[in-house]
Amino acid sequence: MEAAPPLSETLRRLRTLTQEQGLDQSAVLNPERLAEQTALPESTIRALLHGGAALPADSVNDRVRSRIRTLAQAYISRTGIRMSDLASRVSERLGVSNVWARLVCDGKKMPSVELLHGLVGFFNVEGGEAFFTAPADEALNRALLPMVDKLQCPEEGDPVLALMDRYGVRAADLRMHGSLTREQLERLLEGVLRSVVPTEEGRDQ
Incomplete structure (x- = not known):
């Protein structure tokens, strides 16, 4: 890698x-x-x-406790629940006591490796345990x-640029197309297609 x-x-x-x-x-x-x-x-x-x-400077333990506390506060703000409710959910999900879950979510205790692994899934973070320890x-x-x-x-997630690239029409500056309405985008695509795809009349000739 x-x-x-x-x-x-x-x-x-x-x-x-x-x-x-x-x-x-x-x-x-x-x-x-x-x-x-x-x-x-x-x-x-x-x-x-x-x-x-x-x-x-900080230690790995400092990072872990701080990031868990930050995620816990964000979870509480997002869901509107209390810290005690979050601790209950963590306790039930990870099989630890409510008291221990509360201390971990408050950033007051360092979780075990097993519990840290469970918190990766609970908070749905990317990067595994390294999210907390890096x-x-x-x-x-x-x-x-x-x-x-x-x-x-950008074309991988951008259908307009992908279409322009497909037909070799890249001279026009379409970087502003993200601010266009759906109707404007449709008219743009229609114009592009009309310029590169033969019409029925042209094919008949």
Whole structure:
């Protein structure tokens, strides 16, 4: 498996791609959204986006407790339940006591490896246990790499660009098509097809 590039290289590539494609860099590298994705503090994300020189040292235990607490608070905010209810759900799902589940969700106790594995599934996070244990720069890098892939190959998830590429019509700048309405997109596609596909009259001649 190819080793992932360092965060500095990922950020360089992202900034180059966003500039080339005329995208809003602040929207792509949104600290609030990235903090939600990684369960890292927003201040940490901002520091990493600006070089990360002022980041304090931490231990694996610190990372695990902090990220579980962040995920637990986000879960509570999203569902509207109380911490005691969340602890009950974790307790039932993972087979631990309510008291222990509450302490873990509060970030006051370090979970066992088995419990940490169960929390990966409970909170539905990507990357396995490394989501909780990876250093902050690696955690952010993992969240950013899919963005690089998407910007490098936008046609994979973009039917308009895929169609233009299929017919070799790439001179027109369609980067703004994401702001078009459905009706405008349909008219655009109709125009593209009309320009590259022979009409019934043309085929008869």
